[in-house]
Amino acid sequence: xxxxxxxxxxxxxxxxxxxxxxxxxxxxxxxxxxxxxxxxxxxxxxxxxxxxxxxxxxxxxxxxxxxxxxxxxxxxxxxxxxxxxxxxxxxxxxxxxxxxxxxxxxxxxxxxxxxxxxxxxxxxxxxxxxxxxxxxxxxxxxxxxxxxxxxxxxxxxxxxxxxxxxxxxxxxxxxxxxxxxxxxxxxxxxxxxxxxxxxxxxxxxxxxxxxxxxxxxxxxxxxxxxxxxxx
Amino acid sequence: xxxxxxxxxxxxxxxxxxxxxxxxxxxxxxxxxxxxxxxxxxxxxxxxxxxxxxxxxxxxxxxxxxxxxxxxxxxxxxxxxxxxxxxxxxxxxxxxxxxxxxxxxxxxxxxxxxxxxxxxxxxxxxxxxxxxxxxxxxxxxxxxxxxxxxxxxxxxxxxxxxxxxxxxxxxxxxxxxxxxxxxxxxxxxxxxxxxxxxxxxxxxxxxxxxxxxxxxxxxxxxxxxxxxxxxxxxxxxx
Numbered sequence: 350x351x352x353x354x355x356x357x358x359x360x361x362x363x364x365x366x367x368x369x370x371x372x373x374x375x376x377x378x379x380x381x382x383x384x385x386x387x388x389x390x391x392x393x394x395x396x397x398x399x400x401x402x403x404x405x406x407x408x409x410x411x412x413x414x415x416x417x418x419x420x421x422x423x424x425x426x427x428x429x430x431x432x433x434x435x436x437x438x439x440x441x442x443x444x445x446x447x448x449x450x451x452x453x454x455x456x457x458x459x460x461x462x463x464x465x466x467x468x469x470x471x472x473x474x475x476x477x478x479x480x481x482x483x484x485x486x487x488x489x490x491x492x493x494x495x496x497x498x499x500x501x502x503x504x505x506x507x508x509x510x511x512x513x514x515x516x517x518x519x520x521x522x523x524x525x526x527x528x529x530x531x532x533x534x535x536x537x538x539x540x541x542x543x544x545x546x547x548x549x550x551x552x553x554x555x556x557x558x559x560x561x562x563x564x565x566x567x568x569x570x571x572x573x574x575x576x577x578x579x580x
Numbered sequence: 581x582x583x584x585x586x587x588x589x590x591x592x593x594x595x596x597x598x599x600x601x602x603x604x605x606x607x608x609x610x611x612x613x614x615x616x617x618x619x620x621x622x623x624x625x626x627x628x629x630x631x632x633x634x635x636x637x638x639x640x641x642x643x644x645x646x647x648x649x650x651x652x653x654x655x656x657x658x659x660x661x662x663x664x665x666x667x668x669x670x671x672x673x674x675x676x677x678x679x680x681x682x683x684x685x686x687x688x689x690x691x692x693x694x695x696x697x698x699x700x701x702x703x704x705x706x707x708x709x710x711x712x713x714x715x716x717x718x719x720x721x722x723x724x725x726x727x728x729x730x731x732x733x734x735x736x737x738x739x740x741x742x743x744x745x746x747x748x749x750x751x752x753x754x755x756x757x758x759x760x761x762x763x764x765x766x767x768x769x770x771x772x773x774x775x776x777x778x779x780x781x782x783x784x785x786x787x788x789x790x791x792x793x794x795x796x797x798x799x800x801x802x803x804x805x806x807x808x809x810x811x812x813x814x815x816x817x818x
Contacts, residue, residue, distance in 0.1 A: 397784050419786065427784040434777035437785075439589050439731045443699045450699075451786035456795060477592040481734045495785065 356405035365391040367557045378535045383554030384577040389538045393505045397427040426501035430508045432492035442476040448499040466498040486517035503534040588693040597639035597695045601803045602704035616684045639695045698727045703795040721789050
C-alpha cells in the first residue's frame with residue numbers, strides 16, 4: 350500500500366501540495382485528475398520517491414521515501430509525461446536493460462528479462478532499432494518497457510496519452526488496463542475525463558489539495574466543476 | 581527529419597569490426613588519432629586514408645552513410661579552408677593536411693560509435709577510466725555523459741529544426757542576431773529541460789554513480805588479430 354500523511358511540498362514560495370492524505374491499495378487502479386498546475390505530477394513524483402516531502406511522509410509498503418527512497422523506487426515505477434526524454438540509451442533493447450543493470454542483474458538475466466518484456470509489449474521487432482527513428486507511440490512503449498522490466502509493484506503513469514493519436518491512445522490505455530489485471534497497481538495521472546473510465550478510484554486535485562478521494566461511483570459533476578474540469 | 585537523423589548512432593550489422601572488444605576499439609581510436617597528427621608525407625597520408633576506408637568497408641558502413649554523417653562539419657571545413665585561403669595562401673597545403681587530420685579523426689570516431697553498442701561503450705569507458713578514480717572522477721559518470729551525448733545530439737538537431745521552422749513560418753530572419761539569439765536561447769532552454777527530465781528518469785530507474793559495471797569483457801580471436809594488423813600498419817607508416 351502507498352500512504353501519504355500530512356504531505357506538504359513547495360517550489361520556492363508557492364505550495365504545490367497542501368496537507369495531502371491518501372491511501373492507494375495494492376492491485377487498485379487509481380486516477381489522479383486535476384487541471385493544469387493542480388499538483389498532480391508533483392504528487393506522482395512523491396509516490397516514486399523522486400521528490401521527498403517538505404513535511405509529512407510518504408510510505409511505500411511501509412518504507413518511508415525520506416529514509417529509504419531507493420527501495421521505495423524499486424517498488425514504484427514511473428512513466429514520465431515527456432517519455433522522449435525518459436529514454437537513456439539510443440538502442441531500444443539497451444535502454445530497457447538500463448534499470449536492470451542498476452539492479453545488478455547479470456548479463457544472461459538481463460537478456461532474458463529484456464526479451465520477455467519486448468514480447469509482453471509486442472515490440473520484439475523494435476529491439477535493435479534506434480529510438481530516434483521510432484514513432485511517438487513506439488517511444489511510449491519503449492519508455493514503458495524500461496519501467497516494466499524492473500518488475501515494479503506499482504506504476505505511476507504521468508499523462509501517458511498526451512500527444513498520441515487516438516489509436517495509440519487506445520493501445521496504451523489497453524496495455525495499462527491489462528497490467529492492472531495482471532496485478533500491478535496503477536496510478537494514472539491525467540487531465541482527460543475520458544481516462545476515468547479505466548479507474549476504480551479517483552483522486553481529484555485543485556491548487557495542490559485533494560478535493561475528492563473515493564470510488565468512481567461517488568464522483569459527480571459538481572466536484573469536477575469545482576476542479577475546473579467540467580463546464 | 582527525426583526519422584533520418586541518426587548522427588553517429590550504432591548500426592546493427594554483423595561484421596568483424598562490430599565484434600571487436602569495445603576497449604580495444606577505444607584504444608585504436610586514440611592510437612590512430614595520435615598517428616594521424618604525426619604524419620606529413622603524402623604517401624603516409626594516402627596509406628592512412630586507405631586503412632581507415634578499409635575499416636569502414638570491413639564494418640559494412642556505406643560510403644553514403646559516412647558522408648551524410650559528415651554533413652554537420654561541412655561548414656567548419658569550408659571555414660577552415662577559407663581562413664587559409666585568405667590569410668596564409670602560401671601554406672594552403674599545410675591547411676589541407678590539417679583538414680585531412682580533422683576529417684580522419686571524425687571518421688575514426690564515427691566508426692567507433694557506428695560499430696559499438698552504447699552499453700558496451702559505457703562498460704569499456706568505465707573499465708578504461710578506472711585509474712581516474714584517484715583524481716576523484718567517477719568512471720560511471722564519465723561513461724554516462726558520453727552515452728547521453730550520443731543519445732541526445734540527434735534530438736538537439738531535430739529540436740533546432742523545429743524551432744527554426746516555427747520561427748521562419750512567423751517571418752523571422754535568422755540572419756538577424758536578435759532572432760538567432762532567440763533560437764539559441766530556446767534551444768538551450770529545451771536542452772536544460774530535457775536534461776532535468778532525463779536526470780529524474782535515471783534516478784527513478786535507480787541510477788547509481790558508484791555502481792560498477794557487472795559486464796564481463798573478454799578479448800576474442802578477432803581482437804588479437806586486429807592488434808597484429810594495427811601493429812603492422814603502424815610499422816609501415818613509421
